[in-house]
Amino acid sequence: MPRDKLNSKKVPPFHERKEHLEYGYTVNSFCCSVLITHTRTTTPIAYTFRALLPHFASNPSTHLHQILHLKHSQFNMISSIFLPLAFAVCQVSSSPIHQRRALSQNDIIGLQLAGYLENLELSLYTGGCEGFTDVEWIAAGFPSTFQQDICAIAEQQNQTSFIASSLESNGISAPQACSYNLSYDSPTSFVLLANQITSISLGFYLGSLNDFSPALQTVAASILSVEARHDAIVRYGMGASPFPTNLDVPLSSVWAYSLAQKYISSCPRQLPIDLLPPLGFNGISGSTPTEAGQALYLAIVHANATDPSYQQVLTTGQGQGTAQLPEGLGGVVYAALTASSGDLTFHELTTTGTLAGPAQLVLS
Structure with missing residues (x-):
């Protein structure tokens, strides 16, 4: 059909096409669907989009025009190429995004x-963002945009708002900020510390993903992916490989919580999670709960093996000993003291089989 014929063809205004308008109430939303067709249609091609509307009781087509800023006549089909349009317009609940869910x-x-x-x-x-100037970052050998990256990571730590909202909507107090022991005096020492701490968060989300209910697993997974990007940026800035291993090391809640204590001076309230005696590779702080004559082993959790590897500890004194690390380790590795010689799975080791630790080793 010639363009002038098509343009002159009278097409009823959108709001008058009642035969194509279907609307009805659902439990928590109001939806309508509109289909505009053309006489030369052979194979329908669906083109959909969404618009959010306020709650309304009148004909929804009038609100559609307001949202799209279109006059009724602008819905006439003026193109010689047919595109049937399917508009799906749904009104979402006016309640907050963080709806209360049973935890x-x-x-x-x-x-x-x-x-x-x-x-x-x-x-x-x-x-790290506020403590050093871009001149100091560059002088320390970091890329010219690295300070901006560190500041962007700080701004993206807004997961705290979602976490607090999810807990408080269920009548549970969200964790308050602690007093921290973050020792760094240069861009280089800051980045080394950031790599250690970010690896703990990354390992926690990875190891705890299946512990969350299905409704929260997607949220935890999305935070995990962001943590991985942050870790890659930090490692790249320090001149290390952003992906040193094929797999990352998961951490149980007990291990992650115990590892974090190294950086905590004091907290308003501790979490209801067991704390393990600390383990260091220059000796053990405090006493390790072992029986006289008990054989000890160093369980090493790394990305190259599904289950931990075990090395016997040769005690050299009270609370001290030596163990040989396996060859071929890289990235971030965790080691814990245990009485098991190798019969514990990763889950058993990290939940009930650890005597002291874990200790974190950043090998590459």
Whole structure:
């Protein structure tokens, strides 16, 4: 059909096409669908988009025009190429995004620890952003935009708001910020510290993902992916490989919480998670709960093996000993003291089989 014929063809205004308008109420939303067709249609081609509308009781087509800023006549088909349009317009609930959802005990503990670690990272990256000038970063050998990256990471620690909202909507107090022991005096020492702390958060989300209920697993996974990007940026800035291993090392809640204590001076309230005696590779701080004559082993969790590898510890004194690390380790590795010689799975080791630790080793 010639263009002038098509343009002169009278097409009823959008709001008058009642035969194509279907609308009805659902439990928590109001939806309507509109289909505009053309006489030369052979094979329909669907083109959809969404628009958010306020709650309304009148004909929804009038609101559609207001949202799209279109006059009725502008819905006439003036193109010689047919594009049937399917408009799906749904009104979402006016309640807040963070709707109240029932939380399991695992959800509560997981969210509390997530908030605990996010507060630690927020303090860390805010200090790194504000503590050094771009001149100092460049003088230390970092890329010219690295300070901007550190500041961007600090700004992205807004997961704390979602975590707090999810807990408080269920009548549970969100973790408050602690006083932190973050020792760095240069851009280089800051980045080394950031790599250690970010690796803990990354390992926690990876290891605890299946502990969350299905409703929170997607949220935890999305935070995990952002943590991985942050870790890659930090490692790239320090001249290390952004992806040193094929797999990352997961951490249980007990291990992640115990590892974080190294950077905590004091907290308003501790979490209901067991704390393990610390383990260091220059000796053990405090006493390790072992029986006289008990054989000890160093369980090493790394990305190259599904289950931990075990090395016997040769005791050299009270609370001290030596162990040989396996060859071929890289990235971030965790080691814990245990009485098991190798019969514990990763889950068993990290939940009940650890005597002291874990200790974190950044090998590459």
